[in-house]
Amino acid sequence: MRPPARTYPEHVRAVLALGLPLVGGHLAQFAIGLTDTVMLGWYGAEALAALTLAHTLFFVLFLVGAGFAWAVMPMVATFAAQGDEVRVRRATRMGLWLSILFFLVAAPPLWFAEPLLRALGQGEGVAADAGLYLRVALWGMLPALGVMVLKSYLAALERTRVVFWITVLAAFANALFNHALIFGNLGAPSLGIAGAALASVLTNLVSFLAVALYAVRALPGHALFRRFWRPDWEMFGEVFRLGWPIGITSLSEIGLFAASALMMGWLGTVPLAAHGIAVQIASAVFMVHLGLANAATVRAGNAYGRGDPSGLLRGAWTVLALSALTSFLTVALFLGAPRTLAGLFLGPDDPARAEIIATSVVLLAVAALFQLVDGAQVVALGLLRGLQDTRVPMVLAAFAYWGVGMPAAWFFGFALGWGGPGVWIGLVLGLAVAAVALLARFWMRGVPQAAVRPA
Structure with a gap:
């Protein structure tokens, strides 16, 4: 019951x-x-x-x-x-x-x-x-x-x-x-x-x-x-089958950001320094979304174990709403005080301080959009992991990161000549595709699956 x-x-x-x-x-x-x-x-x-x-x-x-x-x-x-x-x-x-x-x-x-x-x-x-x-x-x-x-x-x-x-x-x-x-x-x-x-x-x-x-x-x-x-070879196989796609998904995402850093390095020292600052600030906020995604995994896993699709749906909407609220607060911070945030990472006498901060301000404006989609995609991954669904999400995420995000970063950053902001717009597009695809996977496959209590 x-x-x-x-x-x-x-x-x-x-x-x-x-x-x-x-x-x-x-x-x-x-x-x-x-x-x-x-x-x-x-x-x-x-x-x-x-x-x-x-x-x-x-x-x-x-x-x-x-x-x-x-x-x-x-x-x-x-x-x-x-x-x-x-x-x-x-x-x-x-x-x-x-x-x-x-x-x-x-x-x-x-x-x-x-x-x-x-x-x-x-x-x-x-x-x-x-x-x-x-x-x-x-x-x-x-x-x-x-x-x-x-x-x-x-x-x-x-x-x-x-x-x-x-x-x-x-x-x-x-x-x-x-x-x-x-x-x-x-x-x-x-x-x-x-x-x-x-x-x-x-x-x-x-x-x-x-x-x-x-x-x-x-x-x-x-x-x-x-x-x-x-x-315990039976359970060893179960953990292995569930775990290796998670590791590859994480590798795909960290690889995307490593490659974006390489691209920023092609643009010069100042864009690379500004990129490093923006990534550090965005990463700190991402920790909030990651914690919510972990909570989503546990709550979805509980609902899956009980065969409780109603609890799964309500829990999913709750975590997504809290992640969105965090993103909106972040947007206000990134757009309202970008110079203050960037200035925390630079010495007052740094000769390139003004130029790096000016570049960081633009990147943080793009990072405001970045937070909305990055939070959604990591929570979607958390929900799917709660349902022990990792292989198809791995493929969807890898395609979004490398099939969309990386080519878009190169296209906007270099082919169109938009520089650092163009690279970051490419990252936003890749993460947005990941968010849409992973959330669609959850609503179309995950929720009906949760209605059947696992053996």
Whole structure:
């Protein structure tokens, strides 16, 4: 028997209770990367350039592996709604197994990154520093992927506050480790870029220990790590089939932005700097949409597990409305105070300050449109993942990003000569196509599917 339908105010309260801690957690995670950038920027420009290269390579591989962690969230939400704690444990364990196996695959390219970067035309010094960073940082990928799996598990069980506080702990720990190991403070040696890498490893280890300890102590009935070595090939296959398309979808999106940065670099230093500022500002706001998308995944997974299409529809409209409200507030901020926002990223004596800010103002105006469609497409992905629908969304998203967004960015930016704003208009078009296609997939395929309770 299905539960009585919730009203929209009840859905709003449920989504905010679930989503706000996730938003805070994503913002805290964003702060970790920002702290790395700022502190190594203080250490030296060459170290910062090397970190940019190293982070890009590390993050691309990490996102692919994180697809298995994201797959755990809708599966656990569905199993929990059905009261099936055995399958909750099985899915989470196999998510951890897949993370371990992915780490073994990803470690060699990270270890041998220096010759790879040289082959791609990077300078000797930058390639050497980036290679040094990655040879240390790669050991943090395994606990980082483990953290992602356990955070997905806890979020699916609607224990999002602990996810938030553990991420905040990680942000403070990362700042402390960076302060000590990059500059040689608190009695530690001054290790420069290697210190930043070691700080990341230590931060990920602290995070994993914290979240694993909580899971064991707060949810002893799930016994996540008891006889952990025993394989469960049936569930392993289920998590793999759901997770790899999520990883490829994330890779497609991050690849789109990496390629857009390359295009902006063709236009010169000032457009590239303005692009970096606009992306940082837009990324901070995107964390809000991403937190809402995670909440959408959990709520849709619950409704799917109960066979509750009415709850799914109302929950979907609620999350989309909250995302749209965030976008409208962002539009007001981006159009009302663009110079103030851009000025936060530049020193008062920077000789190119005025030119960079002027370019950033135009990009932020386009980014106002960008937020509307980016929020819609990531929430649509979250809803579809809640219904364990990932392969067709992967194809739709990849086509929108690379079949529409990238050619449009080149066409408007270079063929029409619109420069940086043209590149960003192309990104908006790609994300808009993704939003329309993914939402259509949800309404036409996802909602009827949810009417049938899964086995």
